[in-house]
Amino acid sequence: MNVEQPKLQISGLSKEFRRRGQAVLALDGVDLAIAENEFVSLVGTSGCGKSTLLMIVAGLQDFDTGEVLVDGQPVEGPGRDRGVVFQSYTLLPWLTAQQNVEFALRAAGSKGAELRERAREHLALVGLDRFADAFPNQLSGGMKQRVALARALSYRPKMLLMDEPFGALDALTRHHMQELLTRIWERHRLTVLFITHDVEEAVYLSDRVAIMSNAPGRIKETIPIPLARPRRYDITTSAEFLELHRRVLKSIREESIRAAEMDEALAEG
Amino acid sequence: MPLPNRDGLTTSGAAPRRKRRPSSPFRLTAELTTPQFVGIAVLVFAGLLAAWWAVTASGLVAPLFLPGPGQVFGRLVTLALNGQLWEDAGISIYRIMVGFLIATGLAVPIGVLIGSYRVWEAAIEPVVDFIRYMPVVAFVPLTILWVGTEDPQKFLIIWIGTFFQQVLLIMDNVKRVPWDFIDLGRTLEMPERKILTRIVVPSALPGIWDSLRISLGWAWTWLVLAELVAATSGLGYRIVTAQRFFQTDTIIGYILVLGCFGLISDQAMKAVSRRLFRYAEARR
Numbered sequence: 001m002n003v004e005q006p007k008l009q010i011s012g013l014s015k016e017f018r019r020r021g022q023a024v025l026a027l028d029g030v031d032l033a034i035a036e037n038e039f040v041s042l043v044g045t046s047g048c049g050k051s052t053l054l055m056i057v058a059g060l061q062d063f064d065t066g067e068v069l070v071d072g073q074p075v076e077g078p079g080r081d082r083g084v085v086f087q088s089y090t091l092l093p094w095l096t097a098q099q100n101v102e103f104a105l106r107a108a109g110s111k112g113a114e115l116r117e118r119a120r121e122h123l124a125l126v127g128l129d130r131f132a133d134a135f136p137n138q139l140s141g142g143m144k145q146r147v148a149l150a151r152a153l154s155y156r157p158k159m160l161l162m163d164e165p166f167g168a169l170d171a172l173t174r175h176h177m178q179e180l181l182t183r184i185w186e187r188h189r190l191t192v193l194f195i196t197h198d199v200e201e202a203v204y205l206s207d208r209v210a211i212m213s214n215a216p217g218r219i220k221e222t223i224p225i226p227l228a229r230p231r232r233y234d235i236t237t238s239a240e241f242l243e244l245h246r247r248v249l250k251s252i253r254e255e256s257i258r259a260a261e262m263d264e265a266l267a268e269g
Numbered sequence: 270m271p272l273p274n275r276d277g278l279t280t281s282g283a284a285p286r287r288k289r290r291p292s293s294p295f296r297l298t299a300e301l302t303t304p305q306f307v308g309i310a311v312l313v314f315a316g317l318l319a320a321w322w323a324v325t326a327s328g329l330v331a332p333l334f335l336p337g338p339g340q341v342f343g344r345l346v347t348l349a350l351n352g353q354l355w356e357d358a359g360i361s362i363y364r365i366m367v368g369f370l371i372a373t374g375l376a377v378p379i380g381v382l383i384g385s386y387r388v389w390e391a392a393i394e395p396v397v398d399f400i401r402y403m404p405v406v407a408f409v410p411l412t413i414l415w416v417g418t419e420d421p422q423k424f425l426i427i428w429i430g431t432f433f434q435q436v437l438l439i440m441d442n443v444k445r446v447p448w449d450f451i452d453l454g455r456t457l458e459m460p461e462r463k464i465l466t467r468i469v470v471p472s473a474l475p476g477i478w479d480s481l482r483i484s485l486g487w488a489w490t491w492l493v494l495a496e497l498v499a500a501t502s503g504l505g506y507r508i509v510t511a512q513r514f515f516q517t518d519t520i521i522g523y524i525l526v527l528g529c530f531g532l533i534s535d536q537a538m539k540a541v542s543r544r545l546f547r548y549a550e551a552r553r
């Protein structure tokens with residue numbers, strides 16, 4: 001196997017939706033490669049096609065042209081090699097936190113004592129072992145998303161796909177979740193594709209930030225984040241961090257201004 | 270001011286004193302204690318009873334049309350003591366159980382199927398929707414021609430009256446299962462059949478149970494209808510016979526008994542639901 005081969009290789013990807021008989025080009029010529037154990041965030045204005053791209057990589061949605069390769073193999077449908085953390089919590093409400101993790105492990109073929117132990121281990125990883133027997137409606141939003149993270153990690157996917165996993169959380173809980181995710185990622189290393197609206201979150205977490213352009217969606221540029229690891233939350237006030245933050249923000253702003261102008265032109269034309 | 274902690278829960282550090290809001294029971298979301306709730310319900314029942322008593326005791330209406338509560342309850346006690354009431358009720362309960370179970374046993378799998386697969390929805394939903402709008406009453410003569418006037422005809426009427434509604438309600442429950450739940454099953458590479466049995470059905474179950482509870486209420490109506498038209502036993506039959514002899518007290522007594530049975534079966538279904546789906550209890 002080629003050592004240089006990226007974990008995930010997306011090339012020339014396009015996807016069209018039909019809405020009331022009209023074609024909407026959601027993605028057009030998306031190129032993106034993610035190396036093994038790399039953490040890449042995807043940012044862009046609302047509606048530019050981030051979720052669509054993630055769903056295609058997850059194999060939950062099909063696409064029109066282009067290629068999506070995982071380890072050089074084309075993606076054909078969803079699989080346990082790619083764990084997904086959805087924005088909605090997707091914990092099954094009739095199962096406890098422990099049982100929710102076990103549910104995934106069982107689907108992955110785990111059994112008996114090993115199953116229970118691994119579920120417990122992963123709940124401990126996200127600091128929720130004390131809440132193993134709580135039902136989702138007894139957990140706060142942040143706790144639910146931690147269980148969802150534990151569940152996605154439990155069956156050891158090669159890649160983690162996260163679509164605005166902390167989008168519904170308040171600022172403080174969000175910071176806590178970001179720290180938790182960084183800590184887990186730095187310890188266990190895993191290829192991550194992470195979608196967010198939050199530029200600070202993207203810069204803090206990532207090795208690279210990919211900025212998406214709008215209508216049609218494609219990768220406009222990727223900005224490497226050479227901040228040292230392990231990262232603690234203090235770095236968010238460092239000059240280096242602020243400079244990267246500014247660069248990413250500028251790139252997105254250019255994009256949203258261009259999109260607004262295009263909307264205007266469309267409205268006038 | 271309490272600050273949200275890391276999990277978004279608010280903690281009260283210095284235990285701020287709880288401010289007493291003016292608590293009127295007529296505010297939106299205002300809660301009642303269980304004794305308060307029951308008290309109000311009982312009070313309304315008692316009020317209705319008193320009104321009934323006042324109207325009859327004052328001689329405003331002739332006892333032939335509306336006998337007083339005393340006479341009706343006296344009649345019910347007599348019928349209960351000589352066993353007539355229990356015999357009639359037993360037969361009716363048996364009929365409703367069988368009819369309702371057949372309808373439910375068919376409606377649940379079919380509802381789940383057409384809620385989950387568009388192909389089956391296209392094949393079955395329009396037909397069911399069409400039949401649902403046909404008046405059940407009009408089927409009574411037809412069912413008598415088809416299966417006679419024995420128990421099977423009662424089952425059939427209950428089935429016609431509930432099955433089609435149940436299918437559509439259950440389909441709706443299944444359709445409300447979040448797509449993300451199904452996607453979760455897919456990313457875990459669960460086979461379709463397991464996604465259906467392990468994710469879709471349990472997720473829709475509280476809603477399905479509620480739909481069944483509602484349709485059980487309708488089943489009582491259809492049962493009595495069937496018994497009124499053609500039967501030689503059951504609560505509905507006794508009401509028709511009583512009419513023939515101008516026994517208004519029996520008619521009203523049996524109507525009240527039917528109301529009680531409906532209420533009891535509804536409360537029983539609710540109690541089971543509370544036990545079964547404790548996890549789904551809304552946090553308000």
Ligand SMILES: Nc1ncnc2c1ncn2[C@@H]1O[C@H](COP(=O)(O)OP(=O)(O)OP(=O)(O)O)[C@@H](O)[C@H]1O
Nearest residue numbers: 017018019024026045046047048049050051052053
């Ligand atoms: N099922 C669908 N049918 C039709 N159009 C769709 C569908 N899903 C997405 N789209 C369109 O494709 C475009 C991209 O949508 P997508 O959800 O991927 O955006 P996004 O970048 O994730 O936005 P947000 O940041 O708001 O979540 C949008 O214009 C959206 O309206």
Ligand SMILES: [Mg+2]
Nearest residue numbers: 050051052163
């Ligand atoms: Mg999205």
